[in-house]
Amino acid sequence: MPDLTSEQIYVLVRGYFEQALGQSMELAYILPKDSLYDQAGEIGSLKKRMQELEALLAHRSWPASVQSEAHALLGTIIPEKLAPASERFQQLCQGILRADLENARILAAMLAGKFHEVAPQDPIFAGIVVNEPPPVPGDGTTAPAEQTLASVATLFHTYKAKHDWVPKTAADASRVLSIAKSIIGENKPFKTLGIEDVKAVRDAIASIPPNYVKLAANKGISPKEAIKANTDGHTLSLNTQDKYFTMFRQLLIWAHHEGYIDKIPGEGVKLAGSAKVDATGKRKPYSKEQLQAIFASPLYKGHKSETTRHKSGSELVRDGKYWVPLIAIFSGMRMGEIVQLLVSDIKTQDGVAYFDVSKSEGEDKTLKTQSSVRKVPVHKVLLDLGLLDHAHGSGRMFPDIKKGQDGYFSHNFSKWWGRYARQIKVSTKDTAFHSFRHSFKDALQSAEAPEYVSKALMGHAGNDVHAAYGSGPSLSLLKKIIDTVSYSFELPPL
Structure with a gap:
């Protein structure tokens, strides 16, 4: 083992910290000038990162990314690698995590305007100056710092989360960007990204084990470590791989449009099996037999108890579990749109x-796209079954459906529906709750509904120029068309 001293490790760690801090100072200068900057979101992410780093330090756990950084730092002073179990290597890994923790704390303080808190608090970094302003533009004394993968990814996420993404999409993108930064390296200059980097991210996404990014047990485990430990070969579904790789490509495309990179690297790089995504990922409508089985099941004919819906009995609870599938099959609305309904969301206009x-500030609701905002007449079958009698009082339409751990009301209901479909033996690999929406669309086609009416009812944007003009079909026309939608299954008892 090379004869390294504690003093040499100390110098390496301080140098690493100073470099990382310089990049943070640049971010603290650039981000507040951006009109899309989300101060609370950025500071919240940094505080969460600090908690993760503290946990790693408490357990003396060194992720593969930290060990890789340690080997790179050591490579600047010794020719051979240290054994990971050696005391000096462990000391260096700990120092890197301490630097990352202190850097995150200082950046959060700068973004919050608390410059009295930016002096290093960790004794190992005492004396390092952190409040020097960035170079004055055009003074020519120093070249501007290069944009790194980490800094461009932050700008990209901030912009898209504010303008385009719902919170769930933003969370997925954050996971994807974390994988990319771990595989490529946070500090790699963005303009030097090439086809090999794109392939490396693609291969990582295709090799990482299922639920790696969601399981709490994987905290502190880098993607490289998770891939290496994935000996059983289980991977994310092809659709999830495609979604994640597409999100990474969105970063490259956005960065190209914003001028952070001259051309999009690896444009021809494809995910293995990507041609099968559409074929395997599309949900099919429920068949006539499946619909008959669903609406003749104990949920609608009588069940054992409120908690045992799949077994026949004398109970008939008309709560969210009862109404949501009925609303789906007779309106074509998405699960997420239905389960978040407020009582006040059922309105009347001209007798319809x-x-x-829709969604408004403070209502705790989300929509997939802007075209999702619409008015959907209540089908006559739902009126006959007494839906309006259920819609009384105030607050949420279905208070029995609780918000899931991901912050969405659809989380728990989706899991429940999956179990119930299996229990009554209608579950197949090609069908899910979204199949109700496909069945509704087929029913509209069978009723010969005009395409522009179908799009208006289902919340799909029109693709032609005419779609941008006018206010769309009238509510009375939508009511007339939707009431023609019918199915062959037997309706639940009134």
């Missing part, structure tokens, strides 16, 4: 009762 699919 309708679902007001």
Whole structure:
């Protein structure tokens, strides 16, 4: 083992910290000038990162990314690698994590305007100056710092989360960007990204084990470590791989449009099996037999108890579990749109009762796209079954459906529906709750509904120029068309 001293490790760690801090100072200068900057979101992410780093330090756990950084730092002073179990290597890994923790704390303080808190608090970094302003533009004394993968990824995520993404998409993108930064390296200059980097991210996404990014047990485990430990070969589904790789490509495309990179690297790089995504990922409508089985099941004919819906009995609870599938098959609305309904979202205009699919500030609701905002008349079958009698009082339409751990009301209901479909033996690999929406679309086609009416009811944007003009089909026309939708299954008892 090379004869290294504690003093040499100390110098390496301080140098690493100073370099990382310089990049943070640049971010603290650039981000607040951006009109899309989300101060609370950025500071919140940094505090979460600090908690993760503290946990790693408490357990003396060195992720593969930290060990890789340690080997790189050591390579600047010794020709051979240290054994990971050696005391000096462990000391260096700990120092890197301490630097990352202190750097995150200082950046959070700068973004919050608390410059009295930016002096290093960790004794190992005492005396390092952190409040020097960035170079004055055009003074020519120093070249501007290069944009790194980490800094461009932050700008990209901030922009898209503010303008385009719902919170769930933003969370997925954050996971993807974390994988990319771990595989490529956070500090790699963005303009030097090439086809090999794109292939490396693609291969990592295709090799990482299922639920790696979600399981709490994997905290502190880098993607490289998880891939290496994935000896059973289980991977993310092809659709999830495609979604994640597409998100990474969105970063490259956005960065190209914003001028951070001259051309998009690896444009021809494809995910293995990507041609099968559409074929395997599309949900099919429920068949006539499946619909008959669903609406003749104990959920609608009588069940054992509120908690045992799949077994026949004398109970008939008309709560969210009862109504949500019925609303789906007779409106074509998405699960997420239905389960988040407020009582006030069922409105009446010119004698027509309708679902007001929309969201307002403070209502704790989300929509997939802007075109999702629409008015969907309440089908006559739902009126006959007494839906309006259920819609009384105030607050949420289905208070029995609780918000899931991901912050969405659809989380728990989706899991429940999956179990119930299996229990009544209608579950197949090609069908899910979303199949109700496909069945509704087929029913509209069978009723010969005009395409522009179908799009208006289902919340799909029109692709032609005419779609940008006018206010769309009238509510009375939508009501007339939707009431023609019918199915061959037997309806639940009134």
